[in-house]
Amino acid sequence: MSKSLWLQTAYPRDDFPSLQQDVHCDVCIVGGGLSGIANAYFLAKEGKDVILLEKDTILAGATGNSTGKLTAQHDLIYAKLLKKHGQADAKLYYDVNEEALQFGRSFANKDELKKADSILFSQTKHGTELLRHEARAYEQLGIPGEFGRNSELPLPLESTLTLKDECQIHPVRFGQKLARMAVEAGARIYENTDVLLMDLKKRIVHLKSDYEIRFNELILSTHYPIEALRGMQIMKLAVDRSYIVAAEADMALQGQYISIDSPKRSIRTAQIDGNTYFLLSGANHKAGLEGNTKEHYNRLYTDLKNTFNLSDFITGWSAQDPQTPDMIPYAGTISAGLPYVYLSTGNRKWGLSNSLASARIISDQIIGRTNRATALYAPDRTGFGSLLLQTLKNTGLVIKEMASGYTTRLDAPTCTHMGCKTRWNNAEETWDCPCHGSRFRKDGSVLEGPATKPLEL
Numbered sequence: 001m002s003k004s005l006w007l008q009t010a011y012p013r014d015d016f017p018s019l020q021q022d023v024h025c026d027v028c029i030v031g032g033g034l035s036g037i038a039n040a041y042f043l044a045k046e047g048k049d050v051i052l053l054e055k056d057t058i059l060a061g062a063t064g065n066s067t068g069k070l071t072a073q074h075d076l077i078y079a080k081l082l083k084k085h086g087q088a089d090a091k092l093y094y095d096v097n098e099e100a101l102q103f104g105r106s107f108a109n110k111d112e113l114k115k116a117d118s119i120l121f122s123q124t125k126h127g128t129e130l131l132r133h134e135a136r137a138y139e140q141l142g143i144p145g146e147f148g149r150n151s152e153l154p155l156p157l158e159s160t161l162t163l164k165d166e167c168q169i170h171p172v173r174f175g176q177k178l179a180r181m182a183v184e185a186g187a188r189i190y191e192n193t194d195v196l197l198m199d200l201k202k203r204i205v206h207l208k209s210d211y212e213i214r215f216n217e218l219i220l221s222t223h224y225p226i227e228a229l230r231g232m233q234i235m236k237l238a239v240d241r242s243y244i245v246a247a248e249a250d251m252a253l254q255g256q257y258i259s260i261d262s263p264k265r266s267i268r269t270a271q272i273d274g275n276t277y278f279l280l281s282g283a284n285h286k287a288g289l290e291g292n293t294k295e296h297y298n299r300l301y302t303d304l305k306n307t308f309n310l311s312d313f314i315t316g317w318s319a320q321d322p323q324t325p326d327m328i329p330y331a332g333t334i335s336a337g338l339p340y341v342y343l344s345t346g347n348r349k350w351g352l353s354n355s356l357a358s359a360r361i362i363s364d365q366i367i368g369r370t371n372r373a374t375a376l377y378a379p380d381r382t383g384f385g386s387l388l389l390q391t392l393k394n395t396g397l398v399i400k401e402m403a404s405g406y407t408t409r410l411d412a413p414t415c416t417h418m419g420c421k422t423r424w425n426n427a428e429e430t431w432d433c434p435c436h437g438s439r440f441r442k443d444g445s446v447l448e449g450p451a452t453k454p455l456e457l
Contacts, residue, residue: 002315002316002317002318002428003315003317004064004065004244004315004317005246005270005272005277005279005314005315005317006064006065006066006068006170006171006172006173007059007060007064007065007172008315009170009172009173009272009273010059010064010172010173010176011172011173011176013057014176014179014180014183015191016054016058016189016190016191017190017191018190018191018192018193018209019051019053019190019193019207019209019211019213020209020211021211022211022212022213022214023051023211023213023214024213024214024215025049025050025051025188025213025214025215025216026043026048026049026050026215026216026217027039027043027048027049027050027051027215027216027217027218027219027366028050028051028053028205028213028215028217028218028219029050029051029052029053029218029219029221030053030195030205030218030219030220030221030222031052031053031054031219031220031221031222031344032052032053032054032056032057032058032059032060032061032189032191033058033059033061033062033063033175033221033351033355034059034063034171034174034175034178034351034352034355034356035221035344035351035355035356035358035359036052036054036219036221036344037052037058037059037175037178037179037182037189038178038355038356038359038360039052039219039221039344039359039362039363040052040179040182040187040189041178041181041182041185041187041359042359042360042363043187043363043366043367044182044185044186044187045185046363046367047186048366048367049186050182050186050187050188051187051188051190051213051215052182052187052188052189052190053190053193053195053205053207053213054189054190054191054192054193055192055193055194055195055446056191056192057191057192058175058176058179058189058191059171059172059175059176059179061448062319062320062321062347062351063171063172063175063351063352063355064171064172064175065244065317065318065319066171066319066351066352067244067266067268067279067281068168068169068170068171068268068270068279068352069118069166069167069168069169069256069266069268069352070100070101070104070113070166070167070168070169070174070352070353071097071101071118071163071166071167071168071256071353072094072097072098072100072101072118072143072163072166072353073118073120073163073166073258074097074348074349074350074353075120075258075349075350076120076130076131076134076260077093077327078090078093078094078134078137078138078141078143079133079134079136079137080327081093081137081327081328082137082140082141084326084327085326085328085376087140087141089376090137090141091141091142092372092373092376093328093373093376094141094143096357096360096361096373097350097353097354097357099357099360100352100353100354100355100356100357100360101166101167101353103356103360104167104169104174104356105167107177107178107181108169108174108177109177111170111173111272112169112170112173112174112177113167113168113169113170113174114167114168114169114271115165115166115167116166116167116168116253116254116255116256116268117162117163117164117165117166117254117255117256118162118163118166118255118256118258119150119151119160119161119162119163119255119256119257119258120134120160120161120162120257120258120259120260121151121153121155121157121158121159121160121161121257121258121259121260122157122158122159122160122259122260122261123155123156123157123158123259123260123261124158124261125158126261127158127159127259127260127261128158128159130260131147131159131160131161131260132147132159134161135147135161138161143163144163144164145161145162145163146161146162146164147159147160147161148160148162150162151255151257152253152254152255153253153257153267154307154308154309155307162255166256168256168268168270169352170270170272171352193207193209194207194208194209194446194452195207195208195452196208196452197452198218200218200338200341203215203216203218203340205218216340217340217341217342217366218340218341218342219342219343219344219362220334220341220342220343220344220345221344221345222345222449222450242281242282242318242319242320242321242349243281243282243296243297243300243316243317243318244279244280244281244300244316244317244318244319245279245280245281245297245300245301245304245313245315245316246270246277246278246279246280246313246314246315246316247277247278247280247304247308247310247311247312247313247314248275248276248277248278248310248312248314249269249276249277249278249310250276251269251276252269252270252271252276253267253268253269253278256268263282263299264282265280265281265282265303266279266280266281266282267279267280267281277314278304278308278310280300280303280304280308281300282300294426296318297316300316301313301316318428320437320439320448321347321348321349321351322345322346322347322348322437323346323347323348323349324346324348326381327348328346328376328377328381329344329345329346329347329348329354329358329377330343330344330345330346330377330378330379331343331344331357331358331359331361331362331377331378331379332361332362332365332374332377332378332379332380333365333378333379333380334379334380335379335380336380342362342365342366343379344358344359344362357373357377358377361373361374361377412424412431413431413440413444413455413456413457414455414456415433415438415440415451415455416438416451416452416453416454416455416456417433417438417449417450417451417452420433420434422434422438422440422455425439429441429442430442430447431444431455433451437450438450438451440454440455443457444456444457
């Protein structure tokens, strides 16, 4: 598997031990990405006894494979939020994500965070109309966007929509800094500590090592939640995979960009230890549905060479992101029947700001502090029409893949989550499940959930 630029250039690792005894804690957090680490910091700062469990090493999952954009400009979203959720909730979504940026700025140094304008751009008349529509939503919500045509990219552009003074980060260094702050506040972080199962009624997490953790409250920050079936989240989360490639560059861009037109592309540069890198991402598809994923990398490398005149390729990597039917992540109690179990997932490729916002929401709930975004991000929020359509769509995909897998991929290993046949991913050298996004390494061990048990190869 390829290793992201962020993981290759991380700070020297802080080695966190694996858990080797039975323990009790106020709050147990499962998942060592930015969401879990931020929750650990917020809660430890409030005096909670916090344990964070990571089955591999912290920040090596979605966070360490992201584009590193810390911004409230989440593609074309605010016009859609206005239509779906109304003005108050659309503005609230913007506000809590901007507050996440302010939190990041409060502790990160120049090796971890820098200012950058976030810019959407169009190259067609249709794309320009979409941008105008989004700009009108900005105006209605009081978001300080600038519509025009302003870009440093070597591309013919029709128009741009700019949100000034947002942030871009080195997501692993940024997360490492926050993890150190969490430990200094009293949190205990354990790596290479794999959860086997959970007895939620007895409030016990059982580890594969045969040790157990007794908790008062539990936070699942595992990308695709292990216990998603209980609240039916498993039928409400679609999982997409996207690809990123990096090359050496001579000059850094002042902005970070997303194209509105097809093919969809995300563009930024990063300056790390005196070197400049150009990052190009895109080529999205539903997770697990394609085996020949090398062609997606090849397309991006071709774009780097032909469009941006770059050929000193460094690496390529990919990430997958669950998304909810209504575009707002899930952050809060997983269901009314389990008020002490919290869920954080569904960030729709915008997990950096949303992870921080979600962590604040969940931590406030646990502490007993009012957070005005609690209802907006609640996993049990209603919205029957869109939820039902997404449920039927995802359920149909699962049924189709289970059926076709057992007729066309008889020799493929069976996913240990719900029995779908996996598909070999030739670029990443992983077994990917098309039903719910589980991924397994070449040796069958679990790379990403919701599966918790290895493949039988």
